[in-house]
Amino acid sequence: MSADPSATSSSDATLRTGIDRSLRHPVMFFLTSGAAWLAVSILLAILASIKLHYPEFIDDSAWATYGRVFPAHLNTLVYGWGFQAAFGVMLWMMARLSLRECRSAGTILTAGHLWNAAVLLGTLGILGGEGTGMPWMEFPRFVWPMLLLSYIAIVTWSCVEFRVRACTRVYVAQWYLLAAMIWFPWVYVTANLLLHCTGGHPVMAAGINAWFKSALVFLFFIPVAMGTAYYLAPKVTGRPIPSHTQARLGFWSLAVVAPWAGMQKLAGAPIPVFLPYLGAAATVLLAVPLATAAINIFRTIISREEKLPKSPALHFTLAGVFGLLLLAVAAIALNLPGSSLRFTQFAISGYGFDILALYGCFSFIMFGAVYFIVPRITCREWISSSLINMHFFFSAYGIVAIAFGALFGGFIQGSAQEAWLQPWETITEVVRPYAAVATFAWCIILFSNIFFFIHLAMMWLGFGRRGTLPTMLDIVPDASAPGTRPEDAA
Amino acid sequence: MDPTRDNPIIRFNAFWWTLWTFLSFALVLAAILGVIRQTPTSLEDAAAVARYVTKDRILKAETAALSGAEITAAIPNVAAELSSSKPTAVEKPEQVVPGSPTALKLAAEPASVPVSNETPAAPEAAAPVAAPAAESPVEAVTPPVPQEVKPKEPPAPPVPEKSVPKGRSSKPTSGKARP
Amino acid sequence: MSLRKFILGLSASFGLAWLVVVVVPFLTMRNLQPIPLTKERDGTIGIFYPKRAGRIANGAKIYAENGCYLCHTQLVRPTYAGNDLYRAEWGGLAKDPERGDTRRETNAYDFEGEGFAPIGTTRMGPDLSNLGRRMEAAVAAKGGGDPAALLYAHLYDPRRSPATRKSTCPSHRYLFTRHEITGQASTDALPFGRTATSELVPDADARVLVSYLISLKKDQPAPAALNFAPVKDKAAAR
Numbered sequence: 001m002s003a004d005p006s007a008t009s010s011s012d013a014t015l016r017t018g019i020d021r022s023l024r025h026p027v028m029f030f031l032t033s034g035a036a037w038l039a040v041s042i043l044l045a046i047l048a049s050i051k052l053h054y055p056e057f058i059d060d061s062a063w064a065t066y067g068r069v070f071p072a073h074l075n076t077l078v079y080g081w082g083f084q085a086a087f088g089v090m091l092w093m094m095a096r097l098s099l100r101e102c103r104s105a106g107t108i109l110t111a112g113h114l115w116n117a118a119v120l121l122g123t124l125g126i127l128g129g130e131g132t133g134m135p136w137m138e139f140p141r142f143v144w145p146m147l148l149l150s151y152i153a154i155v156t157w158s159c160v161e162f163r164v165r166a167c168t169r170v171y172v173a174q175w176y177l178l179a180a181m182i183w184f185p186w187v188y189v190t191a192n193l194l195l196h197c198t199g200g201h202p203v204m205a206a207g208i209n210a211w212f213k214s215a216l217v218f219l220f221f222i223p224v225a226m227g228t229a230y231y232l233a234p235k236v237t238g239r240p241i242p243s244h245t246q247a248r249l250g251f252w253s254l255a256v257v258a259p260w261a262g263m264q265k266l267a268g269a270p271i272p273v274f275l276p277y278l279g280a281a282a283t284v285l286l287a288v289p290l291a292t293a294a295i296n297i298f299r300t301i302i303s304r305e306e307k308l309p310k311s312p313a314l315h316f317t318l319a320g321v322f323g324l325l326l327l328a329v330a331a332i333a334l335n336l337p338g339s340s341l342r343f344t345q346f347a348i349s350g351y352g353f354d355i356l357a358l359y360g361c362f363s364f365i366m367f368g369a370v371y372f373i374v375p376r377i378t379c380r381e382w383i384s385s386s387l388i389n390m391h392f393f394f395s396a397y398g399i400v401a402i403a404f405g406a407l408f409g410g411f412i413q414g415s416a417q418e419a420w421l422q423p424w425e426t427i428t429e430v431v432r433p434y435a436a437v438a439t440f441a442w443c444i445i446l447f448s449n450i451f452f453f454i455h456l457a458m459m460w461l462g463f464g465r466r467g468t469l470p471t472m473l474d475i476v477p478d479a480s481a482p483g484t485r486p487e488d489a490a
Numbered sequence: 491m492d493p494t495r496d497n498p499i500i501r502f503n504a505f506w507w508t509l510w511t512f513l514s515f516a517l518v519l520a521a522i523l524g525v526i527r528q529t530p531t532s533l534e535d536a537a538a539v540a541r542y543v544t545k546d547r548i549l550k551a552e553t554a555a556l557s558g559a560e561i562t563a564a565i566p567n568v569a570a571e572l573s574s575s576k577p578t579a580v581e582k583p584e585q586v587v588p589g590s591p592t593a594l595k596l597a598a599e600p601a602s603v604p605v606s607n608e609t610p611a612a613p614e615a616a617a618p619v620a621a622p623a624a625e626s627p628v629e630a631v632t633p634p635v636p637q638e639v640k641p642k643e644p645p646a647p648p649v650p651e652k653s654v655p656k657g658r659s660s661k662p663t664s665g666k667a668r669p
Numbered sequence: 670m671s672l673r674k675f676i677l678g679l680s681a682s683f684g685l686a687w688l689v690v691v692v693v694p695f696l697t698m699r700n701l702q703p704i705p706l707t708k709e710r711d712g713t714i715g716i717f718y719p720k721r722a723g724r725i726a727n728g729a730k731i732y733a734e735n736g737c738y739l740c741h742t743q744l745v746r747p748t749y750a751g752n753d754l755y756r757a758e759w760g761g762l763a764k765d766p767e768r769g770d771t772r773r774e775t776n777a778y779d780f781e782g783e784g785f786a787p788i789g790t791t792r793m794g795p796d797l798s799n800l801g802r803r804m805e806a807a808v809a810a811k812g813g814g815d816p817a818a819l820l821y822a823h824l825y826d827p828r829r830s831p832a833t834r835k836s837t838c839p840s841h842r843y844l845f846t847r848h849e850i851t852g853q854a855s856t857d858a859l860p861f862g863r864t865a866t867s868e869l870v871p872d873a874d875a876r877v878l879v880s881y882l883i884s885l886k887k888d889q890p891a892p893a894a895l896n897f898a899p900v901k902d903k904a905a906a907r
Contacts, residue, residue: 052793055828055837062843067736100496133733135790156508163504163672164496170670179679182511186683189516194695195785198523201698202786203777208691209785219683255679259686268746268753269788270777272694279690342751346742346792417792420755424795428835431793435837511676515687526696533718533781536703540715 015099016376022101023092024377026108030088031370032460033116035453037080038363040123042446044073049442052435063127071138072126077358078136078216079147080119085366086224087112087154090177092373093231094158097174098165104157111153118146134195134205136213144192148185155181172247176227179255183219187212207266207275214262214279217357218286222327223254225320225365226293232317232368233297237304243296250292257285264335267345283335290328294321310472312388316368319396323360330356330407340411343418348434349410352403359445360399367391367452374456375471380464382471387451389473394448401441409434701777710893717778717892721884723801725782728881731874732787735841741797742789743885747774747897758803759796761888765806771888776895779887794838800885818860820879821845821871825859844875 048070050057058064095102102108122139125131131138139147162178191212195205234241241247263271263279298321301314330353334344344350371388375381382388409431416427458464465471586593670678703716711717732738745753745760753774757763760772775798780786789796804816822829825845827838845859847867857876858868871879890896 051839052837055839059840060842065735065841065843066839067739068734070739071736129734131734131736132785133730133736133738133787134785135738152509152512156505156512159508159511160501160504163507164500166495175675178675182676182679183683185512186515186687189513190519190687190691193516193519193523194691199529199699199784200695201701201777202780202783203788204695204698205784206786206788208695211691252678252682255682259683260690263690265790266744266788268750268774269744269786270775270779271698275690275694342746345751346789348791350790418752420752425833425835428793428837432837514680515684519692522692522696528700531700533703533716533720533778536716537718 016096019095019099019101020092020377020379022103022105023095026102026105026112027088027092027373027377028460029109029112030084030091031374032456033112034081034084034088035449035456037076037084037119038449039446039453041073041077041081042442042449044069044076045442046439046446048073049435049439053432053439062129068127068129068131071131071135072123074136074354075126075138076119076123079122079139080116082221082358082362083151084112084115085363085370086180086221087115089228089366089369089373090155090181090224091158092377093173093228093369094161094177097167097171097231098161099167100161100164102157102161108154108157111150114146115150115154118143118150121146132196134209136216137191137195137209141196144188144196148188148192151185151188171231172241172244172251173227173231175251176223176230179251180220180223180227183215183223187215187219191215203266203269203271206269207263207271210265211262211279213265213354214283215259217354218254218258218261221358221362222290222324225324225362226250226254226297228365228369229297229317229321229324230293232313232365232372233300236311236314236317236372237301239300239303241296242299242303246292246296250289250296253292254286254289257282257289261286264337264341265345265350267337267341277337280335280337280341284332286331287328290324290331294324294328297321298325312382312385312392312471312473313368313372315392315473316364316371319392320361320363320365320368323356323364323399326403327353327356327361330403334407334410340414343414344410345414346417347410347414348406348431348438349414352406352410355406356399356403359395360403364395364399367395370456374459375464378459378462378464380459380462381467381469382455383458383463383465384455385471385473387455388471390451391448391455392473394444394451398441398443398445398448401444402438405434405437405441409437698777703778704892704894706892711890717895719776719778719781719887719889721782721886723884724877724880725884726784727877728879728884729783729785729787731878732881733785735878737797738787738789740789740791740793740838741795742792743775743780743786743796743798744788745773745775745796745798745887753796758806759799761799762802762806766809768890771802771890773888773891773896773898775887776891794836797882797885798887801883802886802888804883816883817857817879820882821857821859821875822861824871824875824879825862825869829861841875844872844878845869846872 047058047064048066051059051066051069055066062068091102091108118139122143125140125143126138130140132140137144159178159181162174191208194200194208230241230247260282261279262283263275264277264283265279267276267280269276298318301318301321333340334349334353335341371382413427413431413434416422416430583596586596703718706713706715706717708714748754754760754772760774762768762771765771779798800820801816804819807819808814808816823833823838824841826840826842827833827836828840847862847869849866850868854863854868855870858870862869891898
């Protein structure tokens with residue numbers, strides 16, 4: 001929806017304000033509780049990461065053992081922060097793009113509380129020793145129906161709004177959001193039904209878990225990120241997406257390729273041999289949709305280059321798009337069946353890949369969306385551009401450190417593992433520096449997000465700056481005033 | 491709000507369509523699992539099949555060699571034989587348990603004929619027998635108390651008049667086939 | 670593109686993968702038939718049944734709850750997928766005193782009794798498929814002892830033994846209790862940490878876990894149908 005100041009701009013503005021007001025409480029709830037879980041997750045990540053190179057740290061408590069803290073970190077990152085940020089952003093964007101007010105704020109808020117309660121119970125369950133041992137599904141068995149129920153109660157309304165949309169045009173962002181909303185229950189129920197409610201072959205169960213992990217990233221988080229970027233880039237720059245064909249290609253190639261990916265984690269396991277290699281091939285091919293969308297959005301952003309230094313939303317979105325490109329390269333580099341798969345299969349590069357997807361791509365774009373959305377629903381502007389800058393730069397440093405550290409370190413670790421004549425002790429030594437880098441990187445990320453939490457909390461409490469001019473990042477300290485036009489504020 | 495695009499009916503329909511779409515694959519999966527109702531068999535069960543075959547074979551062979559019906563039919567006769575061949579009481583003064591009521595009684599009446607109602611064959615009846623024997627000093631003619639006999643009424647046991655050094659008396663009632 | 674076509678397209682693209690990669694393999698592998706052994710090829714009859722002795726189900730649960738799968742794998746990959754089989758003590762024992770080279774890759778029957786195979790996510794620590802075998806070989810080399818004792822000591826303090834001084838395995842001290850010595854000292858007590866009046870003794874969870882770990886022996890001779898070792902080794906392995 002390119003911002004053209006048309007004759008109906010005042011009724012549009014009223015409509016948009018109405019939409020924003022109807023969604024204010026649910027969206028702020030999801031964003032703030034998501035941010036709180038992000039804080040928890042990063043603290044747990046630091047604790048877990050310290051234990052990888054300094055295992056004597058708080059080693060006498062069952063609650064703080066690595067085997068429980070690390071799954072707690074991942075699950076809170078995914079279900080506590082990831083999903084709630086996605087909910088907040090999806091709800092607002094779908095409502096805006098469908099030009100429909102939200103009528104179910106109460107239901108959504110209740111469901112949001114249920115979601116938080118479930119995540120809390122699940123996290124306590126993991127730390128208390130009731131984890132299931134299935135990566136990314138470690139919450140105790142009773143949690144998944146609660147999450148599913150809340151999800152349906154939160155997201156159904158957005159789909160209904162889409163169906164009754166007032167706008168005849170369907171935007172690329174809406175394809176991605178709608179697809180993500182539909183894919184998640186398909187993937188979630190399949191995995192949980194098969195793993196928790198039916199008996200099957202144990203190795204196949206591990207395979208389905210690996211498929212679930214990949215599907216959660218590439219059929220929910222990445223599409224939400226892409227959809228959000230496809231919304232923010234044209235919206236903030238005022239330029240249309242350069243190639244609609246490319247956008248279609250990107251979307252449908254993701255839909256076709258992504259459901260096959262994931263089982264490469266079980267290469268060499270006693271399951272039908274085509275499964276892991278199909279998964280590896282699909283993950284490599286995923287570079288196509290990822291790169292296509294990234295390039296399309298990148299071209300949108302740089303077509304209006306003077307906006308770039310000033311809009312926080314655009315900064316974060318561009319960083320997220322770089323993350324997407326990096327993810328595409330990593331997807332190829334890590335999963336080549338003849339060469340790199342055997343090295344990276346059991347190395348920390350898998351973790352690096354996950355964090356690149358969840359933080360380097362998804363979270364950055366979500367931050368961009370947050371910086372865009374919150375002023376609109378609270379009718380206040382962000383207080384300080386330096387807080388935003390600190391958040392941005394330190395997050396960027398942190399994610400680059402983790403991504404490169406873990407991806408590169410994973411290759412080193414994998415090569416050491418494959419050197420079968422070496423005693424195992426040398427391999428533990430190889431990982432240590434990369435684990436230290438990861439700890440340091442997570443500390444930087446925590447530091448960056450402190451600014452984000454403070455800023456968001458102040459906006460939530462109504463301490464935002466009143467005014468019509470949005471807060472811009474004046475990184476280039478030139479004398480020219482930040483040229484704002486009316487459409488920029490919308 | 492154009493009523494042709496947005497009205498409660500369309501919203502209602504859209505709500506349910508959304509729900510069905512979300513749960514479509516879940517329902518398909520549940521249907522598939524419901525149709526293919528096979529609990530996975532474990533290796534233990536598979537290994538057990540061979541054991542059951544062997545067990546059946548052995549049971550058949552045993553039954554063929556040794557019929558259960560025959561055994562059941564023979565039990566009453568054997569029981570009767572066994573109970574009728576109840577050994578006579580052996581009276582050996584050196585077998586009397588020191589300190590028992592019988593011993594005390596014997597010590598009290600050294601002159602009378604030692605009649606011991608102790609039947610080594612019925613130790614479980616020794617206590618009730620010894621008790622009435624203790625109170626009735628006259629022994630001899632009373633046969634042992636009926637409750638000590640086996641369920642099937644045997645012929646009256648030989649009267650323990652004298653200590654008959656018979657040893658273990660087994661009265662082979664001839665002619666019966668012994669399994 | 671209408672909404673209906675969109676949903677149909679999504680369903681078709683997802684559904685095909687869902688069937689081919691998830692549902693059909695799951696249902697087929699549920700009913701994995703055991704491999705029958707024949708006298709000619711395997712030297713014995715029956716089925717291939719790599720039985721493990723120990724608290725497998727309970728131990729697997731504790732293994733999962735404490736996150737052991739995060740740093741240890743239980744997958745010995747065939748040589749086209751990794752070099753695990755070349756290591757001397759992962760797929761079995763390269764120099765078993767009775768059987769010679771017992772190493773083999775993991776097969777589909779090796780996780781019998783567990784609901785979810787703890788294949789593992791990374792290898793910070795060594796693969797555990799044949800941990801029981803390694804521990805027994807270690808105590809045999811020392812002239813006798815209890816393999817469980819080695820594991821109890823490792824769980825309590827992984828960095829105590831000189832061989833694992835640099836290990837980053839967490840200390841699972843919370844699985845042990847210090848209790849008063851009443852009468853005789855417990856045979857399972859740890860050899861260190863003993864005072865005049867108290868000793869360190871594994872809890873029920875530790876015992877179950879160690880029973881599971883000692884049961885990890887996956888080098889039974891593979892049936893001919895699953896034996897992909899090169900021909901000259903096949904004859905030796907028989």
